[in-house]
Amino acid sequence: MKQCKDLKIVAVERPNDGYVLLKLTDNEPLPAILAGQFVEIKVENSPQTFLRRPISVNFVDKARNELWLLIQVVGEGTRHLANLQVGDTLNVLFPLGNGFSQGVVGERVLLVGGGVGIAPLLEYAKQLKQVGATPYLLLGGRSANNLLQLELFRQYGEVYVTTEDGSMGEKGFVTNHSILANDQLFQRISCCGPKPMMVAVARWAKEHQVRCEVSLENLMACGLGACLCCVEKTVKGNVCVCKEGPVFDINELTWQI
Amino acid sequence: MADIRTTIAGLQMVNPVMTASGTFGYGLEFADLVDLSQIGGIIMKGTTLHPREGNDYPRMAETASGMLNCVGLQNKGVDYFCEHIYPQVKDIQTNMIVNVSGSSPDDYAECAARINELDKIPAIELNISCPNVKQGGMAFGVTTEGASQVVKAVREAYDKTLIVKLSPNVTSIADIARSVEDAGADAVSLINTLMGMAIDIEKRKPRLSINTGGLSGPAVKPVAVRCVWQVAKAVKIPVIGLGGIMTPEDAIEFFMAGASAIEIGTGNFIDPAISVKVAQGISDWLDRHHYESIHDIVGII
Numbered sequence: 001m002k003q004c005k006d007l008k009i010v011a012v013e014r015p016n017d018g019y020v021l022l023k024l025t026d027n028e029p030l031p032a033i034l035a036g037q038f039v040e041i042k043v044e045n046s047p048q049t050f051l052r053r054p055i056s057v058n059f060v061d062k063a064r065n066e067l068w069l070l071i072q073v074v075g076e077g078t079r080h081l082a083n084l085q086v087g088d089t090l091n092v093l094f095p096l097g098n099g100f101s102q103g104v105v106g107e108r109v110l111l112v113g114g115g116v117g118i119a120p121l122l123e124y125a126k127q128l129k130q131v132g133a134t135p136y137l138l139l140g141g142r143s144a145n146n147l148l149q150l151e152l153f154r155q156y157g158e159v160y161v162t163t164e165d166g167s168m169g170e171k172g173f174v175t176n177h178s179i180l181a182n183d184q185l186f187q188r189i190s191c192c193g194p195k196p197m198m199v200a201v202a203r204w205a206k207e208h209q210v211r212c213e214v215s216l217e218n219l220m221a222c223g224l225g226a227c228l229c230c231v232e233k234t235v236k237g238n239v240c241v242c243k244e245g246p247v248f249d250i251n252e253l254t255w256q257i
Numbered sequence: 258m259a260d261i262r263t264t265i266a267g268l269q270m271v272n273p274v275m276t277a278s279g280t281f282g283y284g285l286e287f288a289d290l291v292d293l294s295q296i297g298g299i300i301m302k303g304t305t306l307h308p309r310e311g312n313d314y315p316r317m318a319e320t321a322s323g324m325l326n327c328v329g330l331q332n333k334g335v336d337y338f339c340e341h342i343y344p345q346v347k348d349i350q351t352n353m354i355v356n357v358s359g360s361s362p363d364d365y366a367e368c369a370a371r372i373n374e375l376d377k378i379p380a381i382e383l384n385i386s387c388p389n390v391k392q393g394g395m396a397f398g399v400t401t402e403g404a405s406q407v408v409k410a411v412r413e414a415y416d417k418t419l420i421v422k423l424s425p426n427v428t429s430i431a432d433i434a435r436s437v438e439d440a441g442a443d444a445v446s447l448i449n450t451l452m453g454m455a456i457d458i459e460k461r462k463p464r465l466s467i468n469t470g471g472l473s474g475p476a477v478k479p480v481a482v483r484c485v486w487q488v489a490k491a492v493k494i495p496v497i498g499l500g501g502i503m504t505p506e507d508a509i510e511f512f513m514a515g516a517s518a519i520e521i522g523t524g525n526f527i528d529p530a531i532s533v534k535v536a537q538g539i540s541d542w543l544d545r546h547h548y549e550s551i552h553d554i555v556g557i558i
Contacts, residue, residue, distance in 0.1 A: 002289040004529050042527065050474060051319050051526060093290075093529065219317055221324060222526045226282035226302075228328045229317035238310055238331055243286075 001031060002096065002224075006089040010066065015148050017073075019116070020082040021058070024067045024090060033060050034099030035124035036190075036215055036247045039069065040223040041081065042091040049077035051221050052093060054242070056120035056192070059152075067094075070148065072116035096223045097246045100124050100190050101213060103133030110186040110210075111157075112138045112174050112201050114193025115146050120215065121192060122149055125156035136160070136186065140174035140197065143167045175200045183208040190247070191215070202250040203257040214253075215246045259543030260550045261536065263297070265495045265518050266418045266443035268352050268380055270297035272536035273551055274508070277499050277522030278303055278356035278382060278422075279328065283346050290529040295536065297518060298352035300382050301342075305358050306368040308334035312389060318455045318464035323474025323501070324523060325453050327389040327465045330358050335368045339375065347377035356422070358384040358394060362410035370414040380417055383408065383442075386424030386449035388471045398424040398449075401436035412441035420497065423447040423488070425477075430484045431491035438492045446497035446520060447488060448481045473523040475501040482514050489515020489556055503531070505538025512539075515556040 011023035040052035059068040073082045084090065100120075103109055109128055111121045118139050125135040135157035141147045144167040153159050160179045161169025170177050174197060179185070188211040191201045198214045205212030218241040220230035225243030232241050233254045239245070250257065263273045275298035281287060284299040293299065311331025318325045332338075338355070346353050355372050359365035365383065372378055385398035385407055397403040408421055421437045423430055425448040434445050450471025455464040463469075481500025489496045498516030502508050503524045511519050524531045539551065548554060 004290050048321070049319075050322055051324060219315055221317055221326075221523075222280070222286075224282065224286045224529070226286045227280060227317070227326070227526060228302075228311065228331050229326055231311070231314050231316065231331070233314070238314075 002094065003031060004091070004093040007067065007092050009084055009086055009088045009090060012084060012086055014082070016145050018145065019148060020071050020073065022069045022071065022081065022084065022090070024069070024092065025065050030060065030065055030067055031095060033057055033067070033095045035127045036099035036120050037095040037097045038246060039067075039092045039094035040096060041069075043077045043080050044091070046076055046080040049080065052223065053077050053081070054096075054217070054220055054223060056215070057095070057123055058119040059123045059126070070116065070119040093223055097242060098244065100215070100247050101188070103128040103131045105132035107133040108136065108185065108187050109133055110136045110138060110189045112189060112191040112193070114140045114174060114197040115142070117193030117215070118148070121190070122152055124190065125153060129156045136179070138162075138174050138177055138179060140193070173197065173200065175204050180204065183210065186210060188212065199255055199257060202255060205250065206257050212250045213247050214250060216241045216248065217246065259540050259548055261540050261543070263518060263551060265497065266380075266420070268298065268418055270352060270518065271295065272297045272539070273518035274532050274536040274539070275300055275352070275354075275497070275518060275520045276525060276532050277520040278384065280522040280525045283342055284349055284353065285345060287525070287529050291533055294350035295533045296351050297536070298354055299349070300354045300356050300520065301346070302332055303330045303356045303358045303384055303387065304332050304335050304338050304368065305330060306335055306364045308332065308337065313466040315464065315466055316470075318470070320453070320455055320472065321476060323472055323476035325455055325465060325470035325472050326450070327467050327470035329389045329467070330387060330394070335371045339371060343375055343378070347375070352379055353377060354380045354382055354420070356382045356384050357411075358387055358390075360390070362407045365407050366410040366414040369411045373415050373417065378417075380420060381415060382420040382422050382446060383411055384422050384449070386422050388424070388426060388450060388452045388469070389467065395424050395426060398433065399427050401432050404433050405436040405440040408437045408440035408442055418443050420444045420446050422449055423484075424449050425480055425484050426452050431487045434488040434492050438494050442494060444495040444497060445488060445492065446499060448477070448484050448500045451477050451480060473501070475503055477501045478507060482510050485511055485516050486514040486558060502535065503527070505535050505542050508535050508539055509542055509554065512551065512554050513556070513558045515558070517555055
């Protein structure tokens with residue numbers, strides 16, 4: 001069931017200048033959240049930020065009743081979020097969207113993330129491991145600064161890294177990584193990141209006949225499937241990314257791959 | 258406690274706050290988040306005779322205190338509405354109103370005629386003011402002749418409450434309002450969005466797929482209040498005011514300008530329960546100022 005309520009900030013971590021990690025909690029138990037679902041945050045005291053900001057769920061710590069949001073600071077709204085303090089509240093509409101496919105026992109799943117798109121893959125890797133699947137992480141960024149939480153990812157699966165400047169892992173794009181030389185290794189792929197990266201991964205998956213889903217981030221307003229602003233063209237016509245997505249099988253999309 | 262129940266053109270409402278078309282889906286999308294029976298009326302997504310895919314993405318651009326949209330009336334058509342959506346919404350305990358659009362007077366009339374058959378739909382809101390479609394839509398709402406022609410055609414096909422939604426993108430909204438009143442409208446609602454544009458200067462491209470779109474949100478409120486004031490002075494039928502309402506105080510402005518009820522649109526995106534909060538706030542404001550009824554402040558300016 002969707003909720004819209006004030007959550008309390010219990011931790012604010014700034015891994016580097018470009019990002020902030022907010023940990024939120026509530027007096028009541030948080031609702032069940034699927035990996036790949038997102039929240040819409042109201043940004044207070046920021047006249048330039050009229051609409052809520054959609055942010056993917058980075059991690060749910062059930063024991064501590066915490067919801068984590070890893071936010072890249074890109075504009076006025078996210079800059080305000082980066083300045084929040086422990087004890088502040090944040091008005092959150094959640095959980096929204098469909099989420100990634102649930103894993104099955106023994107399934108080998110490659111999770112490919114780019115930039116801040118790696119955020120939802122942490123929760124997904126955890127949930128996959130919990131059901132007995134084997135997640136592999138392939139994470140890419142411009143440089144080492146864009147690759148966060150690697151030690152947490154390693155708790156759930158093997159981590160492979162690319163950077164465009166070669167400051168960490170293999171130099172290049174995720175699709176250049178040597179792990180992809182063996183296309184028998186993975187039964188399916190889930191991907192979240194910038195669109196050019198997701199298109200490249202989708203192309204690789206199609207070529208190698210590996211099932212692939214991608215998480216889209218079209219501009220949205222309501223987050224509930226009401227305003228029809230965030231539509232993506234699919235084989236079924238225009239559908240709302242916020243409600244039917246954000247995760248789509250690449251065969252549902254009309255991308256030129 | 259002040260009495261905020263109201264009746265608009267035969268529609269009885271628990272309070273004078275409705276949700277605006279295109280911002281609240283079919284109500285169902287918000288059912289987890291707000292008690293729908295505490296909303297005066299829900300005006301559902303614009304419906305046309307035939308299915309429409311709407312415009313290409315991107316359809317939305319955030320602007321100062323507001324947003325532009327060019328959704329373009331995406332909907333699955335009136336038959337789909339009657340077969341699949343109506344059964345899900347007919348038992349919602351409020352006025353469930355369909356917003357009707359079309360590309361010719363016959364289209365509008367036929368769509369309205371189908372909805373006339375649905376027992377639990379007490380009213381339609383005729384959209385002659387959508388700025389985002391090539392044919393019809395706003396084309397009918399910007400001349401007195403066009404507006405009158407569509408309303409007359411629908412009036413013949415539809416015998417329940419007929420609300421006509423007006424465009425602010427005109428020289429004299431009062432003239433348009435008078436023409437739809439003469440053509441048989443039971444009430445008018447205003448304003449629809451103001452036509453606008455935004456450009457991404459880094460990409461050297463418009464931010465919306467069809468270049469222009471409709472501006473909504475607090476940015477348009479003063480324009481909307483002015484339009485409501487002018488129209489309320491020009492017609493005898495009830496006026497429903499909308500445009501950028503976010504707070505009870507915003508709503509009070511509209512009542513004073515002459516609106517008998519209001520709609521909340523873009524505000525639903527910021528707070529899904531805004532309609533019920535505004536209704537409560539209207540009642541509180543009336544109490545604080547010792548008014549017994551909402552009717553005591555309508556049109557006092």
